[in-house]
Structures are given as structure tokens and as C-alpha cells.
Amino acid sequence: MSIGVIKYNAGNLYSVKCALNRLNVEPLIITHENISLLDSCDKVIFPGVGEASSAMAFLREHGLDTIIKNITIPLLGICIGQQLMCKHSEEGDVDCIGIFDVNVMRFVSDRYTIPHVGWNSLSLKSGSESLFNSLENNEYVYYVHSYYVPECAYTIAVTDYINPFSAALHKDNFFSTQFHPEKSGKIGDVILKNFLAL
Secondary structure, three states, X not given: OOEEEEOOOOOOHHHHHHHHHHOOOOOEEEOOOOHHHHHHOOEEEEOOOOOHHHHHHXXXXXXXXXXXXXXXXXXXXXXXXXXXXXEEEOOOOEEOOOOEEEEEEEOXXXXXXXXXXXXXXXXXXXXXXXXXXXXXXXXXXXXEEOEEXXXXXXXXXXXXXXXXXXXXXXXXXXXXXXXXXXXOHHHHHHHHHHHHOO
């Protein structure tokens, strides 16, 4: 099996690569310069740590936004990767890739710390079986984010911080998590294994 990881100006490659190495997988690093390597991949991961508008500017400049939207193999977006797969983000007021027809919102609170950093629990929803196979409700995963995807038709897991939000999304061959499975210990490893097994 060949796993591609998309490298761009907001990709957190090292931690994702290390997590895959723990699962005895050596990923292909996919950039706009070697994009043809996608043709040999069975799965692809679209990670991210960064800012939405600058990330989208880079993706558009190199045509990666269109390539990602047209991928037909299983794809997993992580953190800002999930947000960039949505329609629009309040972060930089930018239009995104548009795989998921939902807008990304900024957390607003006078009582809670923003960004949302640390461990929080998952409430699994209908359709979560493929990505969360063998996991129980209320497992804990690791978050770092100031923006979130509201609950919507694509939501397969929810976490509550300030308000309930989409911890994970699914549409066709596209999957995503707002949390970082690569930083979520044994639970994260199970989620990555489930994705690799799709």
C-alpha cells in the first residue's frame, strides 16, 4: 500500500510521518513539484497547522486546490486540512476548497480560553463506523485550534468546547478530523489504522 502526504505551506509533515512510521508505513511526500506521485497512491493525507488564507493562497497558486477536490482515492484531512476542505473560513475571510458545503467559524467566548488546546472527548455519530471502527464513545483526542466546523450533514463525530462542533467529517471518499490523530496516542493510532484499511 502506498500512502501520500500532501506537503504545502501549512502541512505538519513531521508528526504525521512519525505516526505513520509507528504503524510501519513510510509515506510518499507529495508536493506541487512531484504531484504525479499521487497516481501511485492508494490513500492520501492532507494535514495542516497554520492560517487558512495564506494556506489557500499557496494551494491556489500551485493548483493543489483543484487537484485535492478531484481526488478519488480515500483522503484524510487533519486540523486545518479539515477546515480548508470546507466552503469558506472566517480565518482571513477566505473561500476554501469546497468539498464540504459548510463554513468554518471562529470560537467566541469570554469564559473559555481560545485556542482550544488539549484533550477532549468524542461523541460518535451515524456514519462514523469506518473511521472510528472498534472505538467507544467518549474516547479522548488532542486538539489545537481557534476555528471550528459547526455540526452539519457531514458530521460523524462531535466534541463540545464553548459549543458543540464537528470533530470529524465524511463525504464520499473524503474524511477529515479537527483533532490531531497523529498526536492522540493509541486512539489516534487506531483512527489512522482504520483510515489505512479503507
